[in-house]
Amino acid sequence: MAGVFDRIVKQQDMDETSEEGPPNQFQEQAPQVQENEALDAAGEEINTEATARTDVKLREVAQELLRMGLLEETQRPHLYRAALVAMARLNATLEPLDLIARADEVRGLVFLAVRPGDTDEPQDDWSHPLVRKQRLNLEQTLLVAILRQYFIAHEQDAGTGAGDAMVAVDELIPQMQVYLGESGSEARERTRALQLLDQLKGHGLVSAPDSHERVAIRPMIAHLANPENLTALLYELKARVAAESSDHGENAP
Structure with a gap:
């Protein structure tokens, strides 16, 4: 027969179970929620x-x-x-x-x-407007100035915004010689002109030469650089070439 102590312990266990009650369904749903x-x-x-x-x-x-x-x-x-x-x-x-x-x-x-x-x-007038650190060298800038003159002349004749401004490579070579002097080799002059045109093509200024070795001058050239500065550059280069020619003439025997 169970003693008094056993009955007390059993009663306590039953009371604790009763207090806990059935599992709370809201507690079970909490993780899912x-x-x-x-x-x-x-x-x-x-x-x-x-x-x-x-x-x-x-x-x-x-x-x-x-x-x-x-x-x-x-x-x-x-x-x-x-x-x-x-x-x-x-x-x-x-x-x-x-x-x-x-x-x-x-x-x-x-x-x-x-x-x-x-x-x-102040902004650097010679810096490329599309990329802050990308600059045109002297020969590239010279060719831009020459091409811009052709482009403006074409727009004056055909109207602003008129397309198909074309120029032959053979026309550009003597123009560059005026400012840079002659190298003494026609092949070298042509190679230099074609290389410079290819570089400017990467800036969106000209097209690739066609079958007749003509390039189309793109409208972006109207916005590339200050025209007054380009004109000043042409005058400066022409004066430099003239001075060098004069020096050579004086030094000639």
């Missing part, structure tokens, strides 16, 4: 990121501008029109990069330029 809430929050975050992304067409425009530096209506008409329509949003996208898109609708051109800084430091 928390998991569902976490999934919902993650889904909302993904949707927010997708909504915050820049429009696909605007991204294509910005990426092409950063890749090439310009958009021509004749070459990329859809992106060119998209850039014009969304110019304000495009420039908001480019602002953190200190770049700004500018439009020349007369010539069918959208191009990148360095956004004016907050400082009063």
Whole structure:
């Protein structure tokens, strides 16, 4: 027979079991609820990121501008029109990069330029407008000045924005000789001219030579550099060549 102590212990066990009661179903559901809430929050975050992304067409425009530096209506008409329509949003996208898109609708051109800084430091007139650290060397700048003269003359005859400004490589060689002097080798002069044209093609200023060795002058050349500075450069180089020729004449026996 169970003693008094055993009965007391048994009664205490029964009381504790009664106080605990059946398992709380809300406590069992709590982990599942928390998991569902976490999934919902993650889904909302993904949707927010997708909504915050820049429009696909605007991204294509910005990426092409950063890749090439310009958009021509004749070459990329859809992106060119998209850039014009969304110019304000495009420039908001480019602002953190200190770049700004500018439009020349007369010539069918959208191009990148360095956004004016907050400082009063003067801009380097010889720096390339598309890339802050990329500069044209003396021979490239000279060829730009010569090509620009051809381009402006073509627009004066055919009207601003008129395309098909063409020039033959053979026309450029004697022009460059006026300012750089002659090397004494026609083959070397032609090679130099073709190399410089190929370099300027990378800046979107000319096309590749066609079967007749003519290049098309692209409208971007109208915005590349200050025309007054280019003209001053031509005068300076011409004066330098004239002075060197005079020195050679005086030193000749």
